[in-house]
Every structure is written in structure tokens, then in C-alpha cells.
Amino acid sequence: MPALIAGMIITIALAIVSLFVGVSDVSLASLLSGGWEGRPGEVLLISRIPxxxxxxxxxASMAISGLVMQMIVRNRFVEPGTTGTSESAALGFLVVTIFAPGWPLMAKMAVAALFALGGTALFLRVLRAVPLRDVLLVPLVGIMLGGIVGAIGAFIAYRTNLMGSMLAWNMGDFSGVLRGRYELMWFGLAGCILAYIAADRFTVAGMGKDFTTNLGLNHRSVMILGLVIVSVVSAVVLVSVGSIPFLGLIVPNVVSMLIGDNMRRTVPWVAVGGAGMVLACDIVGRLIRYPYEIPISVVMGVVGSMLFLYLLLRTPRGAK
Structure with a gap:
């Protein structure tokens, strides 16, 4: 518990730093001199706080969705970005943009979530048909499936002159977040709360269908609940800020190495770790080429790929 509190303090400190990092002059001195009605106050309220x-x-939500995905698939190397979930959500968002461009953002998010749910269900169906003799085959299958779905989306986007939009959805970037354009993200918080409430069920489901059934739980219901959480969170994040790679893979694995696999204990750690990692990578992206900004997906891709390689190299062949 003291370590978790320390992690929360570090995350809060990163959040405070994030409020005052940027091209516009927002500091305590400027806020005190100009008040909330001056330009620094407007920038803080309209841009920095949102x-x-x-x-x-x-x-927090993407890290927890990765944890849920790893529990229901029973593999440490899966997350929405390595199972075709993110690509399916992007395809759904593309389809609804083409055929119903006037729909409200909430409806578009719902369609993207349905496509994400279908893509994840297809991934699980493919896994049942493929003989898996190595733990690394599972993410490879997901990456190949995601590549196919992404190629279909790219073809449709090319034919409809929406390649720019497709690239923007696949490139996580918080620079366009303003007040009134991020509120869908609160659905991610609802997913985090639901995952914590059902944490014990996911822990049991991670031990296999037979074990879950013997304990009196409906394995299918737990799987569906997990898929819904992952799909909604993936769709919300994609619609709001784009795709963020490796986050749902790295944070749950690091937390698991530190405190074990009991999801009731790990959910708060994963939430704090995910929020802190995203804040840190975003601050680095804003400072490394100041006053220009590097999208968070680029920074997260570099950091996440190195950590992913470390996890692959330290995992024994055939380990679950």
C-alpha cells in the first residue's frame, strides 16, 4: 500500500507538470497576475486541464483493458493493439464516417465498439482453430489478423479519399484535446470501475474454462464482459485521441512481475502505472523538440517496443 500511494503521488506530480508544459505561457505567476479571465487562465481551462x-x-483505461485481455486470453503478450481490436475499431469508425457522416460522435463510438467486439471475437475464434505450441504464436496471430483488418481499412480509406483520417486515427495524439472534445473518455473510467468490480471473476477465468465452471462461474459470461470492456475502451480512446501502442501490454506485465497475478490487487497498480506512463511520454514528446510536439504514439512506440523486446527475451519458450 505505501508503494501504491507513492506511485499515485508520482502520477499526480506528473499531472501537475503536464498542466504547465507547452508553448503558451502558463505559470503560477501568469495565473496570479492575469486571473482566470486572462489568456493563461483560458489556456489552462480550455486546453491544459482537459x-x-x-x-x-x-x-488508466487502456492499461486495464490490456490486463483484462491478457486474463481472458490467458497470454501475457496480448493487448488491443496485438489482437486486431484497435484495427477493427478504426475500421468501424471509417465505415460509419463514410455511410453516416452526420451521426453524433456517441453513435460513431458505439459502431466502432461493435466492430472492435467483432474483431476481438474473430481473434478468439482463430485461436481455437490454430494449434498453439508456443506462447509467442498468440500475439503473432493477432498481429497478422490486425494487419489484414488494417489493410482492408486502408484500401477503403484510399478509395474514399479518407487516408488522412485513417492515419490520424492510428496515430495517438493529445494535441487536439480541448474542452468539449474529450468527454467520451469518461466511458473509459466506467470500464476501469467495472473491471475492478469483476476482478475476481477475471482472475478465475484466467485459470481456464474447466476451473471456472467447477467454481460455479459462467465462463462465457465472464468472457463476454471482458470483451465488452476491452471493445468500449478501445473505441473510446481511438475516437478521442487515436491509437496508443504497447500501453496495454507493458504496464500489466511490469505490475505482474512486481506483485503477482491477483487482479483484485493489480487493477489499482495498473491504472496508476498506465496513467503515469502516458503522462511521462506525453511530457517527453512536448519537450524533446520544443516548441514542436512529437505525438505520444511515437514516444510510446519507441519506449514500448524496447520494453516488449525485454519481456520477450526474458520469457522462457513455451511459458504461459
Whole structure:
């Protein structure tokens, strides 16, 4: 518990730093001199606070969705980005943009979530048909499936002159987050709360269908609940800020190495770790080429790929 509190303090400190990092001059001195009605106050209220809240919500929800995905698939190397879930959500968002461009953002998010749910269900169906003799085959199958879905989306986007939009959805970036354009992210918080409530069920489901059934739980219901949480969170994050790679894979694995696999204990750690990692990567992206900004997906891709390689190299062949 003291370590978790320390992690929360570090995350809060990163959030405070995030409020004052940027091209516009927002500091305590400027806020005190200009008040909330001056330009620094407007920038803080309209841009910096919404952006920081979106960073925290996106980091926590995507990390927890990765944890849920790893529990229901029973593999440490899966997350929405390695199972075709994110690509399916992007395809759904593309389809609804083409055929119903006037729909409200909430309806578009719902369609993207349905496509994400279908893509994840297809991934699980493919896994049942493929003989898996190695733990690394599972993410490879997901990456190949995601590549196929992404190629279909790219073809449709090319034919409809929406390649720019497709690239924007696949490139996580918080620079466009403003007040009134991030509120869907609160659905991610609802997913985090639901995952914590059902944490014991997911822990049991991670031990296999037979074990779950013997304990009196409906394995199918737990799986469906997990898929819904992952799909909704993936769709919300994609619609709001784009795709964030490796987050749902790295944070749950690091937490698992530190405190074990009991999901009731790990959910708060994963939420804090995900929020802190996203905040840190976003701050680095804003500072490394100041006053220009590097999208968070680029920074997260570099950091996440190195950590992913480390996890692959330290995992024994055939380990679950």
C-alpha cells in the first residue's frame, strides 16, 4: 500500500507538470497576475486541464483493458493493439464516417465498439482453430489478423479519399484535446470501475474454462464482459485521441512481475502505472523538440517496443 500511494503521488506530480508544459505561457505567476479571465487562465481551462484529464483516463483505461485481455486470453503478450481490436475499431469508425457522416460522435463510438467486439471475437475464434505450441504464436496471430483488418481499412480509406483520417486515427495524439472534445473518455473510467468490480471473476477465468465452471462461474459470461470492456475502451480512446501502442501490454506485465497475478490487487497498480506512463511520454514528446510536439504514439512506440523486446527475451519458450 505505501508503494501504491507513492506511485499515485508520482502520477499526480506528473499531472501537475503536464498542466504547465507547452508553448503558451502558463505559470503560477501568469495565473496570479492575469486571473482566470486572462489568456493563461483560458489556456489552462480550455486546453491544459482537459488534456491532462484525457491523458490520465486514456492511460488508466487502456492499461486495464490490456490486463483484462491478457486474463481472458490467458497470454501475457496480448493487448488491443496485438489482437486486431484497435484495427477493427478504426475500421468501424471509417465505415460509419463514410455511410453516416452526420451521426453524433456517441453513435460513431458505439459502431466502432461493435466492430472492435467483432474483431476481438474473430481473434478468439482463430485461436481455437490454430494449434498453439508456443506462447509467442498468440500475439503473432493477432498481429497478422490486425494487419489484414488494417489493410482492408486502408484500401477503403484510399478509395474514399479518407487516408488522412485513417492515419490520424492510428496515430495517438493529445494535441487536439480541448474542452468539449474529450468527454467520451469518461466511458473509459466506467470500464476501469467495472473491471475492478469483476476482478475476481477475471482472475478465475484466467485459470481456464474447466476451473471456472467447477467454481460455479459462467465462463462465457465472464468472457463476454471482458470483451465488452476491452471493445468500449478501445473505441473510446481511438475516437478521442487515436491509437496508443504497447500501453496495454507493458504496464500489466511490469505490475505482474512486481506483485503477482491477483487482479483484485493489480487493477489499482495498473491504472496508476498506465496513467503515469502516458503522462511521462506525453511530457517527453512536448519537450524533446520544443516548441514542436512529437505525438505520444511515437514516444510510446519507441519506449514500448524496447520494453516488449525485454519481456520477450526474458520469457522462457513455451511459458504461459
Amino acid at each position: 488534456r491532462t484529464v484525457a491523458l490520465v483516463l486514456a492511460g
